[in-house]
Structures are given as structure tokens and as C-alpha cells.
Amino acid sequence: MNIGIIGCGAIGQARAQHLAGARLVHCADVDLSRARYVASLSPGCVAGNDWRELLARADIEAVIVATPQDSHVEIVRAAISAGIHVLVEKPAARHVDELLGLPQLAAEHDVRVRVGFNLRYHRAFQQARRLVDSGILGPLLFVRARYGHGGRVGLAKEWRAQPHRSGGGELIDQGVHLIDLARWFLGEFMEVEGFAHTYFWDMPVDDNAFMVLKTTTKQVAFLHASCTEWKNTFSWELYGRDGKLQVDGLGGSYGVERLSFYKNLPEMGPPETTIWEYPMADNSRETEMTEFMEDIRAARAPSAGLPDAIAALAVVAKIYEDSGYDYRA
Numbered sequence: 250m251n252i253g254i255i256g257c258g259a260i261g262q263a264r265a266q267h268l269a270g271a272r273l274v275h276c277a278d279v280d281l282s283r284a285r286y287v288a289s290l291s292p293g294c295v296a297g298n299d300w301r302e303l304l305a306r307a308d309i310e311a312v313i314v315a316t317p318q319d320s321h322v323e324i325v326r327a328a329i330s331a332g333i334h335v336l337v338e339k340p341a342a343r344h345v346d347e348l349l350g351l352p353q354l355a356a357e358h359d360v361r362v363r364v365g366f367n368l369r370y371h372r373a374f375q376q377a378r379r380l381v382d383s384g385i386l387g388p389l390l391f392v393r394a395r396y397g398h399g400g401r402v403g404l405a406k407e408w409r410a411q412p413h414r415s416g417g418g419e420l421i422d423q424g425v426h427l428i429d430l431a432r433w434f435l436g437e438f439m440e441v442e443g444f445a446h447t448y449f450w451d452m453p454v455d456d457n458a459f460m461v462l463k464t465t466t467k468q469v470a471f472l473h474a475s476c477t478e479w480k481n482t483f484s485w486e487l488y489g490r491d492g493k494l495q496v497d498g499l500g501g502s503y504g505v506e507r508l509s510f511y512k513n514l515p516e517m518g519p520p521e522t523t524i525w526e527y528p529m530a531d532n533s534r535e536t537e538m539t540e541f542m543e544d545i546r547a548a549r550a551p552s553a554g555l556p557d558a559i560a561a562l563a564v565v566a567k568i569y570e571d572s573g574y575d576y577r578a
Contacts, residue, residue, distance in 0.1 A: 391487075396472075422476075443458060493511040494508065
């Protein structure tokens with residue numbers, strides 16, 4: 250399958266390393282040197298600075314969109330209209346209303362659109378999904394999770410701190426991952442409460458977001474995303490009647506990825522504990538890309554698609570509105 254990459258920064262470069270057998274034939278980036286670097290990874294690949302030229306090629310079957318959020322929707326819409334399948338990085342747009350109508354357009358053109366919620370494909374979460382599906386946790390009760398980093402010099406001057414480009418701050422950046430994971434296990438959230446605020450960084454977007462999300466059956470997701478987390482942290486807990494799953498770390502600066510299962514025993518007391526550790530390199534994007542290729546070949550709806558992005562961004566919009574942020578102004 251011939252594939253192109255639009256956006257050749259850090260994420261585009263990472264995507265180019267994990268194409269699940271697809272052939273990279275064209276790269277585009279406003280910085281031509283970055284496009285040339287990614288193109289050099291695949292013999293015969295063309296580099297350019299105009300994404301429209303990439304989409305105009307008759308031999309392109311799928312495209313990865315790894316640009317900043319302000320260009321996501323324009324590129325995705327153009328790719329769909331050209332009959333090209335799309336993997337677009339999360340959150341897929343700056344605001345939920347930008348995505349309205351895109352699922353219908355994709356159906357009209359018989360195109361698969363996957364959104365890059367790659368945390369679902371980390372080894373710990375793939376095993377957690379299998380365990381939940383086996384019924385070992387019993388009825389699910391609630392999720393409690395934290396995801397954060399401490400920022401870096403110059404953070405306040407990056408495009409992510411420019412609301413007209415990013416659509417928001419930490420909530421729309423790392424927070425959407427937590428929202429997506431919580432939805433993946435608990436289902437749709439009908440009640441959304443939260444607060445986003447800028448505590449530390451001198452920038453016009455939020456650096457912390459706190460969420461309490463509830464399903465119709467009162468299952469709760471209690472989530473915190475932060476870029477004032479001075480030690481990079483990922484902690485995710487799913488509680489069921491019969492046990493608890495806990496994911497810690499994502500590799501690298503977040504620490505070794507680990508899944509713990511705590512089985513609630515009839516006599517209560519200390520639980521029976523099973524731990525899986527994944528010290529090897531992160532393969533989430535390779536696993537995700539493999540599934541995307543299968544989506545295309547089987548003409549099936551991606552498991553993480555536009556409806557998931559719309560649902561996550563609807564939560565983001567509600568919290569920003571309640572917090573007094575208007576990033577669409």
C-alpha cells in the first residue's frame with residue numbers, strides 16, 4: 250500500500266519508522282528539510298513542502314496527518330474527498346464543531362479515518378482490554394488517572410501554547426488521551442464536570458485540567474492532566490467489583506510500563522496480585538498502524554475513529570466553556 254506523511258516533525262518521524270509494511274512514497278512539510286529527512290528513510294520517496302501535491306498523486310492510497318491541530322481538518326477533508334484513507338493524530342481538530350459532518354463525508358467516499366489515540370495500543374492497555382473483556386474484574390465501577398509532564402524551556406512559546414493553532418492547552422493535549430481511555434472502558438459520558446486553569450506557565454492556554462465524568466449508570470472517571478508535573482507521571486487505575494487494574498509508566502521518562510492486577514478475594518484483605526512489566530521499546534504506533542492497514546483491507550470502521558474524537562472533544566469543549574476559556578475567539 251502506498252502511503253504519504255504530511256507533517257514531518259517528531260511525530261511524523263516516529264510514524265515513518267512504523268508503517269506496518271506500507272510503502273512511504275511522498276512526504277510533505279512546510280520545512281522542506283524535515284520532509285527530506287523523512288523521505289530519506291524510504292528509497293524513492295519524494296519530499297515536498299505542499300501537502301496538496303501529495304494528495305493529488307493518483308497512487309497514494311493512505312496518508313498520515315501529523316501537523317499541528319489548526320491544519321488537521323482542512324487536510325483530512327481534502328484527503329477524504331480525494332478517496333484517500335487517513336490516520337490523523339489526536340485530537341483531530343481544535344474544536345469539536347470542526348469535525349461535524351466529517352464522518353458522513355468519509356462514509357460517502359468509502360474512506361476509513363483513524364484517529365491516533367495510540368495509548369490504546371500500548372502493551373499494558375492491550376492486556377488490560379483483554380482482561381476486562383474476559384470479565385475478570387466483574388462490573389466496572391470507576392477510573393482514576395493522572396497524566397503529566399513538567400514542561401520544558403520555551404514551552405510557552407511553542408505552537409501548543411498558541412490557542413488559535415492548538416485549540417487549547419494541557420486538556421486538549423494529554424487530557425484527550427485520558428478521556429479516550431476512560432470512554433474505551435466505561436462507555437459514553439453523559440455528565441461532564443471539570444476545571445481547566447493556568448497555574449504556572451506564562452501562556453494563554455491551560456496548564457492543568459481536572460475532570461469528573463459520569464456515565465448513565467454513574468460510573469465515574471476522575472482524571473487530571475498537568476504540565477506542572479515536575480516528575481513525568483502516568484498512572485491509570487480501573488476499579489471493578491472483583492478487582493482492580495493499574496497501569497503505571499509509558500516507558501522513557503515516564504518509567505517502565507507496568508500493568509498490575511489486584512484480585513479481590515472472598516475473604517477480602519490483601520489481594521492476589523499479578524504484575525506484567527514491559528521494559529522493551531514502545532510498539533504502540535506499529536500495532537496501531539497494523540490495525541489501520543487491516544481496517545482498510547477489510548473495509549471496516551476503525552476502532553478509534555472520528556466518532557471517538559468528536560466525543561472526546563465534546564468533553565473538552567464543555568470543560569473549557571465552564572472554565573471561562575474561549576479558544577475560538
